[in-house]
Amino acid sequence: EDQVTQSPEALRLQEGESSSLNCSYTVSGLRGLFWYRQDPGKGPEFLFTLYSAGEEKEKERLKATLTKKESFLHITAPKPEDSATYLCAVQVNNAGNMLTFGGGTRLMVKP
């Protein structure tokens, strides 16, 4: 069974304090790994897709990386507006367009 585990469940940072969120996965064949950001009361907003080990994507203070077992979302010098829940999801080879989501990491950045 495909599994996606995110850690930590919650993370408190001071503004400017860089850190990383982890998404580890156990799947039969990875077709793509997706990162989303979700603000309270809103739907998930797409951030990145990663397809193969070694791939990296960047957007402002966020950088996503991928290995054969896990993905990291690195947050450099975060600001309070980066506070949100970050979701990781995988798409596997034999599951069409279906995604399997992790439980999310709730990030709080204090000024």
Next chain:
Amino acid sequence: DVKVTQSSRYLVKRTGEKVFLECVQDMDHENMFWYRQDPGLGLRLIYFSYDVKMKEKGDIPEGYSVSREKKERFSLILESASTNQTSMYLCASKSFNQPQHFGDGTRLSIL
């Protein structure tokens, strides 16, 4: 920009009622999805559709049905609502080789 619109942000219904949740997308996407999101359980796929009048069960289809009569509209139906169906319901759509884009959700309470 992709726009996925869910007809209600908040909905309160009674046990045993038939409930309709509506989702409309404006990008001519072939694929549409219904998820529910619960604390501690993450996003779970209920049903998805890859074309008009086509549907596939997701991980938790019991107690739900769906309808896709037009490409832009995907409806989730709770045949006889129960209290354990109180949840946040999220609709998503995607086109080939694109990520899923989500609506802002319907928070449904069954009393």
